[in-house]
Amino acid sequence: MPVFADVDTGVDDAMALAYLFASPDAHVVGIASTAGNVPVAQVSINNLGLLELFGIDDVPVSEGAPVPLSIPLRTAEDTHGPEGLGYARLPETDRSLTPYDAAHAWVAAAREYPGELLGLVTGPLTNLALALRLEPALPRLLRRLVIMGGAFDYRGNTTPVAEWNTHVDPEAAAEVFAVWGAAWGLSTPTHLPIVLGLNLTENVAMTPSILGRLAAAAGSPSAQLSVLDDRGTPSAAANPLIRVLEDAMRFYFEFHFDQGEGYLAHLHDPLAAAVALDPDLVRYQSATVDVELTGTLTRGMTVADWRGHWGREHNAHIGVEVDPAAFFERFIERVGPFARGVGHR
Incomplete structure (x- = not known):
C-alpha cells in the first residue's frame, strides 16, 4: 500500500518510520518534514539520515513550512534532545531534499495514487492544511488518513488540556477537521480520518524489557537499559539500527522518568503508523x-461532540481502545528482522 508520511522527527517518529520501512505491506512513496519536535531543517536532516541508515533509496523527502500557520514555532528539545533523536547520531549523507515543498508533495502523491494513498501525520498539521488549500479534493483522493494528535476526554501533555501536535499549530488542526467535515459530511464514514489522541497512545508504553526483546529479535542483544545507568550511557549494540534506537530511547526514557511517569516512553507515532496499515488494531x-x-486556558484543546450537540456531521473516527501487547508483538516481529538487514542493503 502506498504511504505518505508527514513527520516532525522526533524519537517516536523515527520509530514510526522504521516500522513503515520494515512492513512488507507498506510502500513509502514520500516523507514530509514538519516543524514541531525540532525546527524543520533539523527534521529534514533526521529524515535523510534515517534513510541513509536504513539503506533505503528513491524515497523523496520534502521540507515543509518553517512555522505554524499563524503563531511562532514552539519546539520540544527537552523531550527529544537538541537534534530530535536523543543521544543518537545518524550517519552522514549527501542525500538532498526535493525542489518542491511538503504541501506540493502531499498533492502530488495523492494524485499519483488516487484512492489508494494512505496518509499518516505524526506531527503538527501545518503541511496538510497547506496541501488542502492547494487541492481541496485531497480528502477524496486518499484511501485513509491517520492523525496522531489531540486528547479526548483526557489530560493534555503540553497544557492541562492540549496535546503537543495540536498545540503547536491549533489553527492548522482546526482547518483540517473543518475541511474533512465539509468533504465527508454526507459520505460513507469509512472515509473519515482516524485520530489517535493521548487517551489512546499513552496506553502504548515502551519499556527497557520490550526494547531488549526488539534487540534480541534483531540478533543484537545488548545490556538492558536501566534507570540506574548513568545518564547518556551509549548503546553497546552491534547492530547500527538498534544502537540508534537505544540511544534515542534512553533520552526518551529519561524525559518520561523526570516527568514522574516512570522509566518508559509512550510510542504515540509508531502506533499511528501501524494503524495506517491495519486500522483493526x-x-x-x-x-x-x-x-x-x-x-x-483551553487553546489547542481538541473537543469531541460525542452526542451531537452541535448538530454537525461526524468528521473523525477517534481511537478509544488498543491492545498494547498486540501492537508491540507486531512491532518487534517487523522491526527486528528489518534491523538485521541494516548495513547490508
Whole structure:
C-alpha cells in the first residue's frame, strides 16, 4: 500500500518510520518534514539520515513550512534532545531534499495514487492544511488518513488540556477537521480520518524489557537499559539500527522518568503508523471534532461532540481502545528482522 508520511522527527517518529520501512505491506512513496519536535531543517536532516541508515533509496523527502500557520514555532528539545533523536547520531549523507515543498508533495502523491494513498501525520498539521488549500479534493483522493494528535476526554501533555501536535499549530488542526467535515459530511464514514489522541497512545508504553526483546529479535542483544545507568550511557549494540534506537530511547526514557511517569516512553507515532496499515488494531468511536482557538486556558484543546450537540456531521473516527501487547508483538516481529538487514542493503 502506498504511504505518505508527514513527520516532525522526533524519537517516536523515527520509530514510526522504521516500522513503515520494515512492513512488507507498506510502500513509502514520500516523507514530509514538519516543524514541531525540532525546527524543520533539523527534521529534514533526521529524515535523510534515517534513510541513509536504513539503506533505503528513491524515497523523496520534502521540507515543509518553517512555522505554524499563524503563531511562532514552539519546539520540544527537552523531550527529544537538541537534534530530535536523543543521544543518537545518524550517519552522514549527501542525500538532498526535493525542489518542491511538503504541501506540493502531499498533492502530488495523492494524485499519483488516487484512492489508494494512505496518509499518516505524526506531527503538527501545518503541511496538510497547506496541501488542502492547494487541492481541496485531497480528502477524496486518499484511501485513509491517520492523525496522531489531540486528547479526548483526557489530560493534555503540553497544557492541562492540549496535546503537543495540536498545540503547536491549533489553527492548522482546526482547518483540517473543518475541511474533512465539509468533504465527508454526507459520505460513507469509512472515509473519515482516524485520530489517535493521548487517551489512546499513552496506553502504548515502551519499556527497557520490550526494547531488549526488539534487540534480541534483531540478533543484537545488548545490556538492558536501566534507570540506574548513568545518564547518556551509549548503546553497546552491534547492530547500527538498534544502537540508534537505544540511544534515542534512553533520552526518551529519561524525559518520561523526570516527568514522574516512570522509566518508559509512550510510542504515540509508531502506533499511528501501524494503524495506517491495519486500522483493526484499534477500536474507534465516531464523533465531530473541533479545536479550541480562543480559550484563555483551553487553546489547542481538541473537543469531541460525542452526542451531537452541535448538530454537525461526524468528521473523525477517534481511537478509544488498543491492545498494547498486540501492537508491540507486531512491532518487534517487523522491526527486528528489518534491523538485521541494516548495513547490508
